[in-house]
Amino acid sequence: MLTQTIEPAVKKVSDYLSDEIMMHPETRKFPPFDVVRLLSTVFEPTQGCKVCILTDFNEPQKWMKDFAFLDSDGFEVQKNAIKHFYEPFKNGVMEELGMTGGEMFAYYCTNGSNLDMKDDVFDSDGNHLSLDKDIYSEYDIVLCITDWSATAPLTAKCKEFGFRGATMHGMNDVILNSGLAVDYNEVAADAEKMRLAMTKADSIEIDFALEDGRVLTAWLGLDGQEAQKSQGLCKGLKPDVANLPAGEIYYVPTDARGEFPMKYDDGTLGLLTVTDRTIIKSTLLEGNQDTIDAHNTKLANDPMTGTLGELGFGTQILPVSFQDIQDEKVIGTCHLATGRDDHLGGDIVPEMFKTHENSTHDDILFAPHKTPNFNVKEARMNRGGQTEVIIENFRPSEFVKNALRS
Numbered sequence: 001m002l003t004q005t006i007e008p009a010v011k012k013v014s015d016y017l018s019d020e021i022m023m024h025p026e027t028r029k030f031p032p033f034d035v036v037r038l039l040s041t042v043f044e045p046t047q048g049c050k051v052c053i054l055t056d057f058n059e060p061q062k063w064m065k066d067f068a069f070l071d072s073d074g075f076e077v078q079k080n081a082i083k084h085f086y087e088p089f090k091n092g093v094m095e096e097l098g099m100t101g102g103e104m105f106a107y108y109c110t111n112g113s114n115l116d117m118k119d120d121v122f123d124s125d126g127n128h129l130s131l132d133k134d135i136y137s138e139y140d141i142v143l144c145i146t147d148w149s150a151t152a153p154l155t156a157k158c159k160e161f162g163f164r165g166a167t168m169h170g171m172n173d174v175i176l177n178s179g180l181a182v183d184y185n186e187v188a189a190d191a192e193k194m195r196l197a198m199t200k201a202d203s204i205e206i207d208f209a210l211e212d213g214r215v216l217t218a219w220l221g222l223d224g225q226e227a228q229k230s231q232g233l234c235k236g237l238k239p240d241v242a243n244l245p246a247g248e249i250y251y252v253p254t255d256a257r258g259e260f261p262m263k264y265d266d267g268t269l270g271l272l273t274v275t276d277r278t279i280i281k282s283t284l285l286e287g288n289q290d291t292i293d294a295h296n297t298k299l300a301n302d303p304m305t306g307t308l309g310e311l312g313f314g315t316q317i318l319p320v321s322f323q324d325i326q327d328e329k330v331i332g333t334c335h336l337a338t339g340r341d342d343h344l345g346g347d348i349v350p351e352m353f354k355t356h357e358n359s360t361h362d363d364i365l366f367a368p369h370k371t372p373n374f375n376v377k378e379a380r381m382n383r384g385g386q387t388e389v390i391i392e393n394f395r396p397s398e399f400v401k402n403a404l405r406s
Helices: 019-021 035-044 060-071 074-095 131-136 149-163 184-198 289-301 398-405
Strands: 050-057 098-108 118-120 126-128 141-144 164-167 201-212 213-225 228-230 242-244 246-250 255-263 269-275 278-286 306-313 335-338 361-366 375-381 386-392
Touching: 035 074, 035 184, 050 074, 060 074, 060 098, 060 118, 060 131, 074 213, 098 246, 126 131, 131 149, 131 269, 141 149, 149 164, 149 242, 184 246, 184 398, 201 255, 213 246, 213 306, 255 278, 269 289, 278 289, 306 361, 386 398
Parallel strands: 050 098, 050 141, 141 164, 164 242
Antiparallel strands: 098 118, 118 126, 201 213, 201 375, 213 255, 228 246, 246 306, 255 269, 269 278, 306 335, 335 361, 375 386
């Protein structure tokens, strides 16, 4: 067990690259969560900005009216939004940041990752309002603290209406006390170091070692594109949306082929076959055949649901939160995503899917706690005729460590 306390002023990932801390990220010490520090860093400047909070419920009018959800079991994310954002706003934080507003509103759960939301939204008096007319048009900063990710639709809306925002879905106590307690200037600096080290890659290859000894390889073509980063900053007044916790570099694949494993929500393990950037079938490795059959039916009925829209690599050292929004940002992990990628600069838009509920952006995270049935044995970057190892057994390679130490 580490006994060292990391002082709040020491925040670079390069300070935490010892094997001991990377193997036990829960031993890293973080400063207490501070909403003023978070918002003043992410949204500089905040002076003169009008801010609001959005959340989601299956029955938003019922639960939002008079904050009825506070007297009921559950609603962890919504209660954290009240405790750590709404109440501090009303108790001096807005004045400290030079902001106005501070209201909280609720819309209907989309029940899918990054699905477009209905326009209906409700305030704490039970009034029925419009997201377009009453929220996006009226507020400068929109904080989306929800159960379901809204990064893609909010990114589109911010460009249309001119606001800045942040999506913080799945916010739990672990995330508040680690991924949202860090200095985002340092997170951004580390993300840029890794981005520069991995930009203009021609392709990435990932080897997955299964428990039965087989090794599956997925190849993703990138065509020398500039790597992008999720840095967590929305400085200036340009419309933009941060996904918090942040800390990853990512690409939009132009091609993909090979095989990779996937662990479904019920624990079933499938082998996915990829051709022309698209998952064409799933084969049972372990678990429930009905789960595999359901996925294959979906792929056959709406092939766009199997299109790979993202390849990402984490850049932070954070404890496991059991929420992908944080856990995909951990260095040594990687993730693929299927579905829409328009918010990442890709070409897959909601109109390309046969049904609205299929136009999601779904992350497939490869991390020790999430996928203990297999190992990311190695991830390699091919660029200009040279090959660099990026990940070895869920650990950053020396190439990555040296980039972060630079």
